Amino acid sequence: MADYRVPLKDMSFLLYDVFKTEALWQKLPKLAEHVDRETADAILQECAKIAEQEIAPIARQGDETGVSFDDGVVSTAPGYQQAFNTYAEGGWTALGGDPEYGGMGMPKMITSLHEEMLCSADISFSLYPGLTAGAGLSLAKHGSEALKEKYLTRMYAGEWAASMCLTEAHAGSDLGIIRTKAVPQEDGSYRITGNKIFITGGEHDLTENIVHLVLAKLPDAPAGPRGISLFLVPKIKADDDGNLGEANGVSCGSIEHKMGIHASATCVMNFDDAEGYLIGDINKGLACMFTMMNFERIGVGIQGIGAAVRSYQNALEYAKDRIQGRSATGAINSDKEADSIMVHGDVRRMLMNMKALNEGSRALSTYIAMQLDIATYGEGEAQQKGENLAALMTPLAKAFFTDLGFESTVHGQQIFGGHGYIREWGQEQLVRDARIAQIYEGTNGIQAMDLLARKVAGSNGKLMQIFLEEVQAYIQETSDDKMSEFITPLTSAVADLAELTQYLLDKAGQDANELGSSANDYLHVFGYTAMAYTWARMAQEALNKIDSGDDFYQSKLHTARYYFARILPRRVSLIATAKSGSQPLFALDEELF
Incomplete structure (x- = not known):
């Protein structure tokens, strides 16, 4: 496997050239006091060193060794x-x-790039601090002052980790039917009893304590999701000064043996009359947990990007070194017995697909992160727009990036040929690790329904209209003739997305199955169109700097052309299938399957 190298230049290009973060941060005073270009550059450079030198080297051994379980004790892999x-x-x-x-207060535009580095280095490792960061976000927003002082400070310090405990054996995506109980006590605490499965980082030896955020129901809670409350349940109890005391009623019953992410502990967690503390209001736990879940869903999308980037770097190095056959135009390296497989059109197709999708995904992820920053730190209409776009694009980030990420890991494996299928080269690990990202934190089918049914249809198309209007405004103000090769197809893509949106909204009133039948196709039409918008913006900046002589901008411009010529047209077939309706899916009686 190739040594991982963080694409710092591309990250800087996005931050400062495409999305003009220096100007943006000055418009957001709460951010400006914590971050500037010098700070951001230093953070990204130092994080790159840790990702490349400390984390990436342990990924292979972590996969081979995995975590171990012995009578409730979970041990992480060597290193x-x-x-x-x-x-x-x-x-x-x-x-x-x-x-x-005790936090650093960095914007999401910085932390999302940091997350990509970790995921490219080792998805399994990234999950431990990633879950803690997500739990910290929920606790910071909804927890009491006492809980934040006691727990948040130590989570930020890396002394205590955290987990998210939602799923039960009988209740996966349907959280309304969970059975974990919370019984109120006279001292204001609660006694938590129940079992949770698929808990990432539920037990491990990396920190001295683990803080579990647990969904549970009070005895008199309303039925369904309206009766869910959120509780903080520590593995080990602590006094008011944070000194650890006796063990709480929390234990790990077993760990899962999985297809991938072997070095991440996926646990069955038992809560036996454990002491817990309410976060937020009674029966409002799902809203509190969604603060963390939305953070994690975007983070899972970035896992797809991270795996895809590593796959591309591996495959590119292999393709340049591997000699097989001759170029269709004649020998390129006549002094060797064969040319490198870089001369073959299909190898280049896969490499260019990976390159265009990876750079486009990073750009679109950064754009979504920008909306989150504006939603968090902005004011007035700008803040509301950021909040609306972030809500609209969270399911897109999770599903689209992970679908593309898995595609790119498979492309990388294919370029390796038979070597990609055996463990020695490490490429098959990326395929296995990336696969879970399409499943957990809400399957991609659920994300598609969240996008189309809840966000688009639920707002009667208003949320999508906000995005469409922004892109249409960009098209109108981009009059440079040199940009026509990008603006013309972008204009068509935006018009098609607007038309498809209205078509499905109209059809949904006639057929209850319409949205569920077309949701996955719709999400990908949206994804390719949104990515075209960010690719147009990248092409524009590359054109502005093309005379500098820097090959980076030449590469960026050619990759943009590839995206518009070979990838954006995917949306055409997706639109056709989205419009085919529910009848082809539901015409076959269940017993005939």
Whole structure:
């Protein structure tokens, strides 16, 4: 496997050239006091060093060894403890945290790039600090002052980790039927009893304590999701000064043996009359947990990007070195017995697909992160627009990036040929690790329904209209003739998306199955169109700097052309299938399957 190299130049290009973050941060005073270009560059450069030098080297061994379970004790793979300590000592566990409790307060546009580095280096490792960061976000927004002082400060310091405990054996996506109970006590605490499965980082040896955010129901709670409350349940109890005391009623019953992410502990967690503390209001736990879940869904999307980037780097190095056959136009390296497989059209197709989708995904992810920053730190109409776009695009980020990420890991494996299928080269690990990202944190089918049924149809198309109007305004103000090769297809794509949106909204009133039947296709039409918007913006900036002589801008411009010529047309067939309706899916009686 090739050594991982963080694409810092592309990240800087997005931040400062495409999305003009220096000007943006100055417009957001709450951010400006914490971040500027010098700070951001230093953070990205130092994080790159840790990702490349500390985390990436342990990924292969982590996959081979995995985590171990012995009578309730979970041990992480060799090298993980040392890497986590280095990571925590560097302050990275506090990167996006609230400064009032020891966090660094960095914007999502920075932390999302940081997350990509971790995921490219090792998805399994990234999950431990990633879950803690998500739990910290929920606790910071909804927790009491006492809970934040006691727990948040130590989570940011990397002394304590966290997990998210939602799923039960009988209740996967349908959280309304969970059975975990919370019984109120006279001292204001609650006694939590129940079992949770598929809990990432539920038990491990990286930190001295683990803070579990647990969904449970009070005895008199309303039925369904309206009766869910959220509780903080520590593995080990602590006094008001944070000194650890006796063990709580929390234990790990077993760990899962999985297809991938072997070095991430996926646990069955038992809560036996464990002491817990309410976060937020009674029966409002789902809203509190969604603060964390939406963070994690975007983070899972970035896992797809991270795996795809690593796959591309591996495959590109292999393709340049591997000699097989001759170019169709004649021998390129006549002094060798064969040319490198870079001369073959199909190999180039896969490499260019990966390159265009990876760089487009990074750009679109950064755009979504920008909306989150505006939603968090902005004011007035700008803040509301950011909030609406972030809500619209969260399911897109999770599903689209992970679908494309898995596609790119498979492309990388294909370029390796038979070597991609055996463990020695490490490429098959990326395929296995990337696969879970399409499943957990809400399957991609659920994300598609969230987008089309809840966000688009639920707003009667208004949320999508906000996005469409922004792109249409960009098209109108981009009059340079040199941009016509990008603006013309972007204009068509936006018009098609607007027409498809209205078509499906109209059809939904006639057929209850319409939205569910077309949701996946619709999400991908939206994704390719949104990515075309970010590719047009990247092409525009590359054109502005093309005379600098820097090959980076030449590469960017050619990749943009490839995207518009070979990838954006995918949406045409997706539109046709989305419009085919529910009849082809529901015409076959169940017993005939």
